[in-house]
Amino acid sequence: MTTQPPQQPGYAQQPGYPQPPVPPKKRSKAKLGCLGVLAVIVIGGIASAVGSGSDDSSAGAASSAASTGSSKGTSSSKSRGSSKGTGSAKTAAPQQSTVDAFKAYVKEHESAKTREAAAHVTKVQGADKNNDIMDTADIYTDYTGDLASxxxxxxxxxxxxxxxxxxxxxxxxxxxxxTVYNADGDILSNGKY
Structure with missing residues (x-):
């Protein structure tokens, strides 16, 4: 009687023959496709969040416009005789942009040389968003020099x-x-804050 090698289907393991290797399981293409779609959605969401961010100077103007609109809503409800108020209505002062607040701080607290440098600041971004993991802020200037200037x-x-x-x-x-940038967007300097 001849015995067949164990790799043929339908035959049991014979003594003296090694155990045939188990072929790897094939991954479902649907599972990999779903993971790919999920990855694209996550990356797209991150990119749109970064792309839709605005600089702090325009964000200040938008938030002051929103606060002005909300204060108008409270005053009109009071004029109709509504008793659901929380007291006297306060008039919201326009919120100062970050670049203006930074320049005002420098003017009040820093040296004359720093005040002169602050006159070249055109935009400040990222100063109001801290998470203590990796916070970044950008200061844009109208300087034309580079790192060696x-x-x-x-x-x-x-x-x-x-x-x-x-x-x-x-x-x-x-x-x-x-990070401090020149007018062309090149890095002039950076520091911790």
């Missing part, structure tokens, strides 16, 4: 003043990084 010293002053500004507002970060 004299403007780098002024950019260092701005980075240092920004750290003081954030600490003064109670928004200092454990892991904050502020």
């Amino acid at each position: 004299a403007d780098t010293g002024n950019a260092k002053l701005l980075a240092s003043a920004f750290a003081d500004f954030q600490a003064g507002r109670g928004q200092a970060s454990k892991n904050g990084l502020v």
Whole structure:
């Protein structure tokens, strides 16, 4: 009687023959397709969140417009005689943009050389969003120099003043990084805040 090798289907394991290897399980293409779609959705959501972010100066204007609209709503409900108020209606002052608040802080608390450097600041971004994991803020200037220019010293002053500004507002970060850019968007300096 001849015995067949065990790799043929329908035959049991014979003594003396090694156990045939178990072929790997095939992955379902549907499962991999779902994971791919999920990855695209997550990446798209992150990209849209980053892309839809606005600079702090326009965000301040938008929030002041929203607060003005909400204060108008409370005053009109009071004029109709509604008794659901919480007291006297306060008039909301327009919120100061981050760049204006930074320049005002520098004007009041920093040296003359730093005040002169702050006059070159055109935009400040990311100063109001801290999570203490990796906080970043950007200061844009109208300087035209690069890393090896004299403007780098002024950019260092701005980075240092920004750290003081954030600490003064109670928004200092454990892991904050502020970057100062020139008019072309090139890095002049950076520092911790």
